[in-house]
Amino acid sequence: MKKAEVVFIPSPDVGHLVSTLEFAKLLINRDNRLRITILVIKLPHASETDVYTKSLPISDSLNIINLPECSLPSTSNITSSMTSLLEAQKPNVKQAVANLTTERGENGVLAAFVVDMFCTTMIDVAKEFSVPTLVFYTSGVAFLGLVLHLHTLRERDNVDSDQLLHLPELDIPSFANSVPSKLLPSIVLRKDLESFFMSYANGLKNADGIIVNSFEELECYxxxxxxxxxxxxCLPIYPVGPILNHEHKTEGKTDSVDVIKWLDDQPLSSVVFLCFGSRGSFDEDQVKEIALSIENSGASFVWSLRKPPSKGTMASPSDYPLSDLDSVLPEGFLDRTREIGMVIGWAPQAQILAHRAIGGFVSHCGWNSTLESIYFGVPIATWPLHADQQSNAFELTCELKIGVEIVLDYRVEDNSGPNYFVTADKIERGIRSVLDRDGEFRKKVKEMSDKSRKALLEGGSSYNYLGHLIDYIMNQVSN
Known part of the structure; x- marks a missing residue:
């Protein structure tokens, strides 16, 4: 029988790329009638991408093509850079897909494109090949509903960013509670991002369906x-998650081995883990305040502390050289806490969250991190930074009641600092709450952890949605 060829176009962002690759593996392991080709768009000088793509088991069912690199315009505006990069890659995508269909000949039929939520401009290319496009959405269902609803308000009722800011809260169809407007994503609150938001949301509405990295039991409302x-x-969704990458790549990271060894000696659910994602970092004053809160709480801890990039650049945070840590942290902090904690750089997050010693997670509430935390049954103390994270924090604390609030409306913009300073007493309260063994939310997160695992098993909600998705793709071949 002819195989159904599916072309994947992930975003160059590593967080998006990893979950897209995991989803591709999930699809081909489920049905051998599918053949997937992943077209990898690289950011200039981004070597992290290779670490993940090179580890994939390349087979007849899974193929990777690295598209030619395109140079980016010199601007610190990440949204316009991404837009330019994707436009520049369209001819390369078209050529790669044309080559693919020629090579496969009678053995396969191009059935669909699966594009990242930020790559919907590639729907134009899919139309040229007369196949449907499915979007792979790496945020949750509630946030997807929020984006689509705000696009409708802008288009239908002409509600702009100024008006949104003046509303105390909004009723969003995908949230059971009214959402405070200060928790909406920056892309709808900032005038300069209005056109980006409109084309992003419009792209989602142009898709033939949306595959969401979530599961029905978590976001049933x-x-x-x-x-x-x-x-x-009118828009079909397929919640097929949680799609997680359990094997964080740790090449050259001796820290990660030491951390796991140290955790092995700690009591069950006694350690708080502080980690703020691949783009999360704080200035020195805020770092000292976090250190103070950890010390005052008396809790055992693992803290992934990253150095902020130079102002005005698009670089990611990096690890502090050991010699710099003493000057960034309060004097004597490392000596005083040597017995009860570890300050590390980059963290093998899934590995740490999976450890029985971890009792709580102070997190930026990125969606991948949120799903990992739930899967491993670790309650979250919320400290969002940008993108969908404020509304994720709201969903965890107010909708699902499986998280503890440190802050909900904290945000860091690309070109300026944070909107306020978070004091040690607030952080300490969050750490104590998230480690409370009798907390109601701890029981709830354990229950949700069980549900997240069952959703993926045969007969589970995500397993069934994946089946419906495969049926849709196979129908394209038989028609």
Whole structure:
């Protein structure tokens, strides 16, 4: 029988790339009638991408093509850079897909494109090949509903960013509670990002369906809204998660071995883990305040502390040289806490969260991190930084009641500092709450952890949605 060829176009961002690769593996392991080709777009000088793509088991069912690199315009505006990069890659995508269809000949039929949520401009290319496009959405269902609803408000009712800021809260179909406007993503609150937001949301609405890295039991209210709300029900969604990468790549990271060894000696659920994602960092004053809160709490800890990039650059945070740590942290902090904690750089997050000694997670609430924390049954203390993280924090604390609030409305913009300073007493309260063994949310997160595992098993909700998705793709071949 002819194989159904599916072309994947992930975003160059490593967080998006990793979950897209995991999803590709999930698909081909489920059905051998599928053949997937992943077209990798690299950012200039980004070597991290290779670490993940080179580890994939290349087979007849899974193929990787690195597209030619394109140079980016010299601007610190990440959104316009990404837009230019994707436009520049369109001819390369078209050529790669044309080559693919010629090579496969009678053995395969191009069935669909699966594009990252930020690569919907590639729908144009899919149309040239007369195949449907599915979007792979790496945030949750509630946030997807929020984006689509805000796009409708802008287009239908002409509600702009100024008006949104003046509303105390909004009713969003995918949230059970009204969402405070100060927790909306920057892309809808900033005038300069308005055109980016409109084309991003419009791209989602142009898709033939949206694959979401979430599961029905976690976001049952939001999933239901896509079946019942008139503004959302025209767009099919497939919540097939949690799609996680359990094997964080640790080449050359001796820290990660030491951390796991240290955790092996700690009591069950006694350690708090502080980690703020691949783009999370703080200035020295805030770092000292976090250190003070950890010390005052008396809690055992693992803290992934990253050095901020130079101002005005698009670089990611890096690890501090050991010699710099003493000057960044309060005097004597490392000596005083040597017995009860570890300050590290980059962290093998999934490995740490999976460890039985971890009792709580102070997190930026990125969606991948949120899913990992739930999967491993670790309650979150929320400290969002940007993108979807404020509304994720709201969902965890107010909708799902499986998280503890440190802050909800903290945000860091690309070209300026944070909107306020978080004091040690607030952070300490969050650390104590998240480690509270009798906390109601601890029981709830353990229950949700069980549900997240069952969703992926045969007969589970995500397993069934994946089946519906495969049926849709195979129908393209038989028609």
């Amino acid at each position: 939001a999933v239901q809204s896509f079946l019942s709300h008139s503004g959302l029900c």
